[in-house]
Amino acid sequence: MATPILIAGGGIGGLTAALSLQAAGFAPRVLESAREVRPLGVGINLLPHAVRELTELGLGEKLAATGVATKELRYVSAHGQEIWREDRGLAAGYRWPQYSIHRGELQMLLLAEVRARGIAVETGQRVTGFAQDAEGVTAQLAGGGTARGAALIGADGIHSAIRGYFAPDEGLPRWSGAMLWRATTIAPAYLTGATMVQAGHHAQKFVCYPIRQLPDGMAVINWIAEMRTEEAPGREDWNREIDRNLFLPHFEGWNWGWLDVPGLIRGAERVYEFPMVDRDPLSRWTEGRVTLLGDAAHPMYPIGSNGASQAVLDARQLALHLARAGRIEEGLAAYEEARRPPTAKLTLANRDLGPDLVLEEVHRRAPDGFKALHDVISHEELAGTAARYKKLAGFDPELLNARESWSP
Numbered sequence: 008m009a010t011p012i013l014i015a016g017g018g019i020g021g022l023t024a025a026l027s028l029q030a031a032g033f034a035p036r037v038l039e040s041a042r043e044v045r046p047l048g049v050g051i052n053l054l055p056h057a058v059r060e061l062t063e064l065g066l067g068e069k070l071a072a073t074g075v076a077t078k079e080l081r082y083v084s085a086h087g088q089e090i091w092r093e094d095r096g097l098a099a100g101y102r103w104p105q106y107s108i109h110r111g112e113l114q115m116l117l118l119a120e121v122r123a124r125g126i127a128v129e130t131g132q133r134v135t136g137f138a139q140d141a142e143g144v145t146a147q148l149a150g151g152g153t154a155r156g157a158a159l160i161g162a163d164g165i166h167s168a169i170r171g172y173f174a175p176d177e178g179l180p181r182w183s184g185a186m187l188w189r190a191t192t193i194a195p196a197y198l199t200g201a202t203m204v205q206a207g208h209h210a211q212k213f214v215c216y217p218i219r220q221l222p223d224g225m226a227v228i229n230w231i232a233e234m235r236t237e238e239a240p241g242r243e244d245w246n247r248e249i250d251r252n253l254f255l256p257h258f259e260g261w262n263w264g265w266l267d268v269p270g271l272i273r274g275a276e277r278v279y280e281f282p283m284v285d286r287d288p289l290s291r292w293t294e295g296r297v298t299l300l301g302d303a304a305h306p307m308y309p310i311g312s313n314g315a316s317q318a319v320l321d322a323r324q325l326a327l328h329l330a331r332a333g334r335i336e337e338g339l340a341a342y343e344e345a346r347r348p349p350t351a352k353l354t355l356a357n358r359d360l361g362p363d364l365v366l367e368e369v370h371r372r373a374p375d376g377f378k379a380l381h382d383v384i385s386h387e388e389l390a391g392t393a394a395r396y397k398k399l400a401g402f403d404p405e406l407l408n409a410r411e412s413w414s415p
Contacts, residue, residue: 009034010335013146013156015134015169017044019110020301020318021162022117025126026064027326031415035126038146038154040133040163044118046111047246049189049279050218050229052077052203053108055101056402057316060323062103063414069116074108075217075226078201082365085207086376087263090369091389095203100404107203107216107229109191110315134159135168137297144296158296158335160325162318165286167303173289180284183308183358187283188232188254190275191218196226197266203312204266205363208370210235211257212363213268230271231309232258233283249280283308285358288351293343296335300325305350310357313400317353320401321346323413330415353400362396365389 010033014021017039025035053061053074061070078098082091096105121128133149137159144159161169165180196217198204203216212233217226232254251272261268272278286306292299301318325342332338360367365384373383397403 011036011156012329013038013134013144013154013159014162015146015159015167016162016164016301016303017041017114017118017128017130018162018164018301018318019114019117019315020322021160022114022121023061023064023319024160024162024300024322024325025121025128026117026124027060027322028329029124029126030064031326031330033326033329036154036156037121037126037128038132038134038148039128039130040149042131044114044128044130046109046115048110048114049191049231050107050216051110051113051315052216052312053106053113053319054312054316054400054402055096055103055105055404056400056407057319058103058106059407060319060413063323063412066116066120069120070106070108071104073112073116074106075201075220076104077107077203077216078199080203080205081198082363083204083206083263084366084369084373084376085211085261087206087261087266088376088380090380090384091365091393093393100408101402102408107201107218109218109229113315133168134161134163136172137169139294139296158298158329158339160298160300161303162300163303165284165302165306167299169297170289170299170303172297173291173294173299174286177286180286180306183283183285184235185233185283186236186238187281187309188249188251188278189230189281190251190272190278191227191229192271192274193221193225194228194267194271194274196220196224197228200226205366206261206266206268207233207366209360209363209367212366213258213261215266215268215271228271230275232272247280249278251275251278285354288354289347291343292347293339296339298325298339298343304347305354307350307354308357310363311353311361311396311400313353313357316402317350317400321350327413327415349399349401356396356399362393365392
């Protein structure tokens with residue numbers, strides 16, 4: 008009989024963990040706090056290291072049918088001047104694509120696959136705490152119920168109740184001082200039709216990429232406007248709508264012909280506000296038969312397009328180490344050893360702007376624009392920043408293409 012594993016949380020990380028654990032011979036059971044799982048959020052990126060893992064779980068064709076395979080990334084200044092351009096996904100020599108995809112659609116794709124494979128997903132079951140003994144873990148549920156398994160995986164997000172056990176005095180997430188305004192707009196495709204753009208600098212930035220290609224040269228374009236603000240944020244909420252006129256005036260001059268930023272902002276049906284927050288890295292994720300995964304373990308700023316991808320990597324490593332270990336406790340300890348140090352480094356690197364550092368450096372050195380880019384910043388500095396982040400985050404193309412599979 009397969010060993011039962013409880014997973015608190017039915018988000019991208021928790022659902023990927025369920026698929027991975029089942030493939031490794033375990034019997035996962037997902038406990039999701041929402042009474043109904045709905046496709047919330049806007050666009051995200053799945054980088055090739057995460058796409059590899061989902062492809063090895065048999066989801067390659069479904070991802071291709073749902074997202075847009077990103078071809079390139081461009082960094083541009085607040086004046087629309089190109090700073091850095093690089094190929095992405097297959098065009099960059101990876102064996103797997105990079106996908107720009109709606110977060111909610113990805114979650115629903117994973118949920119449908121989990122249910123199709125016979126994995127239990129119980130909604131309206133919020134895990135509030137746990138108790139463990141030599142044989143297993145009892146998860147305590149809101150309303151007084153319990154659930155029993157051989158292990159408990161806390162994939163319950165940035166406000167994780169299970170994380171609270173490891174950091175009882177942590178308090179609210181750490182705010183970066185930036186507010187994000189996020190939306191999607193149907194608009195003409197730009198550049199290659201599959202280009203991700205990062206524009207601006209640390210105090211004011213605009214990110215966009217298509218998440219669905221439509222007929223007649225149109226696309227659903229996901230965008231994020233970001234600005235520093237002194238206004239204290241409320242709790243993160245995918246459903247908090249905002250009046251775009253509160254920030255639109257700051258982007259009015261950002262129409263560069265090939266990309267009309269104010270037009271994208273005006274064209275959105277709804278705009279959502281989300282504070283940019285993270286938490287400090289923990290000194291431990293695991294105790295006995297309990298561990299953390301995804302945003303419960305390492306919530307990070309959305310810099311470098313890595314949050315969802317790192318949750319997928321967590322899920323695969325979790326299943327791999329549990330399958331290899333003789334005991335649950337040994338497997339969870341090995342998983343933490345493999346994943347906690349690199350994600351801690353990545354969280355701190357994102358606080359230092361990660362690969363977006365080149366935007367800030369160019370703005371600092373040439374705030375009014377430049378005539379010749381390499382009078383401002385060298386090709387070597389640009390290329391080195393991009394390469395270092397890829398290695399830190401685990402998607403250096405040569406290393407990813409060559410490493411062994413994580414399928415048990």
